[in-house]
């Protein structure tokens with residue numbers, strides 16, 4: 001008798017949590033899935049928000065602990081802001097900030113959904129595509145800005161890095177990346193001793209393109225080798241003129257042709273006028289980065 005009561009109780013508990021999870025998914029389908037699709041996107045042009053697995057990959061990178069992640073999501077969905085957003089400035093540039101869902105979902109529902117998201121995404125077999133997502137260890141601007149004064153100074157950079165290395169070491173990871181970490185002065189583009197959010201983002205974008213390049217040369221990437229700003233700025237005057245753009249592109253096409261690649265991408269390359277956002281006939285590093293962000297977005301979007 002006693003045993004069967006226990007069994008019944010057990011079944012009840014099991015089914016209730018099963019229902020809870022189905023419920024949570026239903027809430028997600030109703031309130032979040034319009035913008036966050038649950039599958040790996042095939043047609044990105046119709047997407048209005050990042051895919052669910054990509055969102056959760058980033059959330060978990062910033063908040064590996066379930067409770068912290070859920071707290072973050074519950075707050076973010078009601079009060080989204082650029083400052084709080086985790087690790088994907090290009091996503092925000094591309095999609096815009098998520099509209100607050102306050103009033104559209106109750107805090108209780110939101111907590112349930114967030115827990116469900118954490119427990120089920122990204123699916124176990126999911127692996128980010130190389131290059132675009134932040135690596136496991138990607139830190140955000142906010143992580144480095146320890147005293148929250150809106151800039152990163154050298155001491156902050158070093159201290160956060162040392163901390164991260166110590167954690168990695170404690171988890172038994174080799175220290176292999178320490179020497180590869182970029183120097184402070186490389187990130188501090190204007191050399192004033194402070195890294196602003198903009199310098200930080202520009203740096204990350206550049207680094208991502210060069211990582212994609214090296215993935216490419218290892219034969220892993222599917223996309224065309226990306227040239228950097230410096231590659232295009234042939235006369236090194238700090239801006240790219242139209243003839244520089246065309247000449248570097250022609251050169252690259254010729255090399256590709258020589259290697260037996262088809263010329264298929266020639267027509268897809270953005271026009272100089274598109275890159276030169278302010279139409280002054282010169283492409284600055286900033287204009288270049290903006291377009292690069294968009295292109296990366298289109299190609300690698302979903303994680």
Ligand code: HEC
Nearest residue numbers: 031032035048049055073077080085086092095096097098
């Ligand atoms: C109208 C479209 C839309 C809806 C509806 C929507 N989102 Fe979003 N969400 C976005 C966009 C766009 C982003 C990426 C920009 C950003 O992070 O603000 C985003 C980002 C997020 C992020 C990542 C936050 C970060 O730090 O960048 C989470 C978590 C999230 N959404 C959860 C939800 C949940 C949960 C729901 C349902 C209750 C939901 N969203 C409904 C558009 C939407």
